[in-house]
Ligand SMILES: Nc1ncnc2c1ncn2[C@@H]1O[C@H](COP(=O)(O)OP(=O)(O)OP(=O)(O)O)[C@@H](O)[C@H]1O
């Protein structure tokens with residue numbers, strides 16, 4: 328685990344990456360001169376500080392009911408990423424009746440997309456208040472506008488983009504059987520959500536495919552079958568091997584190093 332240490336001097340050379348500056352210092356609530364590092368560093372001794380690592384970010388995409396939330400739970404259990412569901416953050420605004428709550432409710436009932444500024448600010452708050460260094464951002468970006476707003480406000484790019492590819496009739500079946508009391512789990516809203524997914528989310532999927540960041544997963548089958556496709560994607564990233572939440576039942580089991588610090 329990364330330890331927070333105070334640097335001896337705030338004169339320490341800043342990383343040239345705006346991504347790591349934004350997220351490590353402002354984003355993670357660090358004061359000037361504070362950073363993530365593995366040891367105490369005295370720049371006056373001429374030792375160059377270790378390069379700051381930006382947090383590991385995964386975007387989780389897929390149509391309504393494709394199983395994003397379900398697979399995120401499995402990923403969290405196995406790899407210890409912090410799960411941020413854009414839909415859950417928006418529903419929390421409705422539940423707490425915040426100034427945007429009524430507007431969000433109306434859009435969600437219609438299967439429409441909430442203005443990016445609102446959603447990205449909610450995600451930003453979560454990123455900034457978390458001590459985690461690895462995030463699963465579920466149901467985001469839903470549109471090109473979402474994607475561009477994230478880049479502008481958070482100044483970060485995802486390391487991995489998962490796309491759960493599921494046929495429409497399967498998604499409809501799952502949503503209508505979900506039984507969680509969601510206002511958008513009805514056939515009328517579902518039809519609108521599917522149209523919006525095709526029109527607005529596809530371009531985002533294509534964008535990450537062209538960037539070589541997209542991992543497409545066949546989202547038909549049992550939850551376990553689908554997770555078997557997800558496992559090797561995350562297993563290949565060094566940053567995720569230091570896992571704090573090892574699930575003893577996980578297929579990776581003890582091959583993940585439990586973090587004791
Ligand atoms: N592989 C699967 N087979 C059958 N049912 C599944 C599978 N994965 C998830 N489900 C069920 O389908 C429903 C939708 O799954 P989930 O909530 O994970 O989808 P989602 O992609 O997060 O949807 P949304 O975008 O609407 O939030 C849930 O009731 C879930 O239990």
Ligand SMILES: Nc1ccn([C@H]2C[C@H](O)[C@@H](COP(=O)(O)O)O2)c(=O)n1
Pocket residue numbers: 391413414415417434435438439440441442446465466467468469473511520
């Ligand atoms: N980036 C996002 C994510 C979600 N919403 C709205 C519109 C969705 O239909 C609804 C539910 O999201 P889900 O739980 O299915 O991920 O929330 C949005 O406007 N922008």
Ligand SMILES: [Mg+2]
Pocket residue numbers: 395396412414466
């Ligand atoms: Mg979901």
